[in-house]
Amino acid sequence: SEKKTTTDLDAVVVGAGFAGLYMLHRLRGLGMGALVLERASGVGGTWYWNRYPGARCDSESYYYCYAFSKELEQEWEWTERYPRQPEIKRYLDHVTDRFDLRRDIRFDTAVTAARYDEDSRSWAVTTDAGDTLTCRYLITAVGCLSAANVPDIPGLETFAGRWNHTGRWPHEGVDVTGKRVGIVGTGSTGIQAIPVLAEDAAHLTVFQRTANYSIPARNGPLSAEESAAYKASYDDIRAVQAASTNGHPFVVSDRSALDATPEERDRIYAEAWDRGGLRFRASFRDLLADPDANETASEFLRDRIRDVVDDPETAEKLVPRDHGFATKRPPIDTHYFETYNRDDVSLVDVKATPIEEIVPAGVRTSEGVIELDHLVFATGFDAMTGPLLSFEITGTGGTTLREAWAAGPRGYLGLQVSGFPNLFTITGPGSPSVLTNMPTTIEQHVDWITGCLAHLREHGVDRIEADPEAERAWGEHVQEAAEATLLPRAASSWYLGANVPGKPRVFMPYAGGFARYTRTCTDVAEDGYRGFVLEPARA
Numbered sequence: 400s401e402k403k404t405t406t407d408l409d410a411v412v413v414g415a416g417f418a419g420l421y422m423l424h425r426l427r428g429l430g431m432g433a434l435v436l437e438r439a440s441g442v443g444g445t446w447y448w449n450r451y452p453g454a455r456c457d458s459e460s461y462y463y464c465y466a467f468s469k470e471l472e473q474e475w476e477w478t479e480r481y482p483r484q485p486e487i488k489r490y491l492d493h494v495t496d497r498f499d500l501r502r503d504i505r506f507d508t509a510v511t512a513a514r515y516d517e518d519s520r521s522w523a524v525t526t527d528a529g530d531t532l533t534c535r536y537l538i539t540a541v542g543c544l545s546a547a548n549v550p551d552i553p554g555l556e557t558f559a560g561r562w563n564h565t566g567r568w569p570h571e572g573v574d575v576t577g578k579r580v581g582i583v584g585t586g587s588t589g590i591q592a593i594p595v596l597a598e599d600a601a602h603l604t605v606f607q608r609t610a611n612y613s614i615p616a617r618n619g620p621l622s623a624e625e626s627a628a629y630k631a632s633y634d635d636i637r638a639v640q641a642a643s644t645n646g647h648p649f650v651v652s653d654r655s656a657l658d659a660t661p662e663e664r665d666r667i668y669a670e671a672w673d674r675g676g677l678r679f680r681a682s683f684r685d686l687l688a689d690p691d692a693n694e695t696a697s698e699f700l701r702d703r704i705r706d707v708v709d710d711p712e713t714a715e716k717l718v719p720r721d722h723g724f725a726t727k728r729p730p731i732d733t734h735y736f737e738t739y740n741r742d743d744v745s746l747v748d749v750k751a752t753p754i755e756e757i758v759p760a761g762v763r764t765s766e767g768v769i770e771l772d773h774l775v776f777a778t779g780f781d782a783m784t785g786p787l788l789s790f791e792i793t794g795t796g797g798t799t800l801r802e803a804w805a806a807g808p809r810g811y812l813g814l815q816v817s818g819f820p821n822l823f824t825i826t827g828p829g830s831p832s833v834l835t836n837m838p839t840t841i842e843q844h845v846d847w848i849t850g851c852l853a854h855l856r857e858h859g860v861d862r863i864e865a866d867p868e869a870e871r872a873w874g875e876h877v878q879e880a881a882e883a884t885l886l887p888r889a890a891s892s893w894y895l896g897a898n899v900p901g902k903p904r905v906f907m908p909y910a911g912g913f914a915r916y917t918r919t920c921t922d923v924a925e926d927g928y929r930g931f932v933l934e935p936a937r938a
């Protein structure tokens with residue numbers, strides 16, 4: 400096909416998920432010419448790709464959505480407490496059409512490279528169709544969890560059955576009825592998929608590396624009354640989210656777990672357990688700050704696993720000991736631990752019984768071959784940096800982002816990287832992103848970038864770049880904020896890059912809290928974009 404060159408766009412946005420869609424809407428509002436490039440055939444990002452059985456959001460539907468349009472908030476009807484993947488995909492399709500976004504999205508178009516040109520102060524973006532687009536601003540909306548991590552297990556190519564990564568699930572679905580299925584991974588994804596796969600499979604074998612805590616989701620249909628009540632209180636809900644640590648509309652208790660008597664603590668945890676969901680974390684103020692406080696919650700949750708799982712040996716394998724509750728991303732579930740009471744489900748602890756190789760018939764562990772027809776990798780993602788390094792971004796002096804990040808990601812506010820002028824990274828490393836309710840964080844970033852672009856235009860500026868010193872100070876602050884919590888102590892956490900062999904161990908998201916982060920971003924802007932170097936357009 401003929402190679403096309405599109406020039407003089409104000410902005411190119413990479414990705415058409417929650418972030419890219421809203422960014423396009425705001426760029427339109429500025430009267431800017433913008434295009435979104437999307438490798439998938441439809442909108443949705445995470446919610447386009449993650450179609451595995453049981454795929455569902457762990458945030459509740461009434462706040463896992465955009466806040467920018469009151470009309471949208473009022474007209475959309477969620478059907479369940481936690482939305483399933485198809486429902487979120489429908490929502491994002493609705494948003495796309497309602498705001499007439501589709502005409503400026505190029506689907507089935509993957510960006511292969513982007514190169515900054517200092518003479519024209521613009522980016523040249525090339526696509527897998529061989530097209531080139533030039534634009535003043537390049538804005539990545541590639542998500543934090545979109546680069547699939549498939550473990551490099553010897554012999555995978557010899558497997559006679561089929562295998563899939565959960566984040567690349569076939570759109571036609573996978574029928575596991577009557578099949579012997581294996582699943583590797585017990586993170587949020589595995590914990591959602593395991594009970595659903597167990598229903599259909601002839602036998603399910605779970606390969607667990609690190610045992611995990613999980614809180615029951617207590618999912619169910621959203622009644623008309625509940626829905627109406629949320630809709631009537633959106634102003635309050637949004638205010639609580641804005642003032643929160645994690646972008647969820649929960650008020651964290653101001654009590655220390657250590658000030659409560661054991662009986663009080665048990666009562667509070669039992670109530671949180673019965674209510675279900677991520678709110679469990681808000682039971683006390685110091686669960687993520689004080690190891691002794693954390694241990695009280697961890698121990699409560701270990702006991703629940705022992706209550707639920709009938710076979711004591713299996714229960715002990717499932718009890719987490721390597722990390723404290725919520726120091727890794729805490730999963731929530733529907734009948735996860737109960738699933739191990741089925742006689743057609745078995746658990747392999749791969750730390751005790753390692754996977755040695757994959758053979759045509761299945762998985763060979765140190766104890767022999769487990770025969771399988773289908774193998775599922777719920778093995779997570781090359782988080783935060785993976786998506787940004789999946790195509791080659793070249794900044795000033797011919798330096799690539801991969802080179803700049805060889806020792807781990809750096810960036811200012813998670814929004815810009817020095818050496819890469821006019822590049823904005825929505826939910827980039829060093830932003831709160833994955834520690835928060837994503838749509839909330841995304842809107843804050845997009846709004847900030849929109850304000851910044853308006854400011855640049857107003858002041859005749861056409862080049863903005865993070866100052867290396869401000870970037871260094873921010874990096875230090877990100878590490879200090881992490882050290883003030885228990886999060887960096889979870890050695891196997893993907894927040895640290897620990898799940899990807901060879902990845903630098905750097906704590907990537909900003910753990911200082913969403914409200915504090917937002918205040919910092921606002922101050923920086925009000926202070927004339929402190930820490931950014933702004934250069935007026937050349938005559």
Ligand code: NA7
Pocket residue numbers: 544550551583584585586587588589606607608609728749777778779780833891893897898
């Ligand atoms: P996660 O949370 O990274 O979980 C991946 C799971 O796969 C986890 O249990 C890993 O064990 C396991 N894993 C990864 N590689 C291997 C190998 N090589 N062998 C055995 N087991 C392995 O990804 P999810 O998709 O569940 O969730 C990602 C996020 O999506 C989630 O946090 C939410 O934000 C939504 P490990 O713990 O590394 O020992």
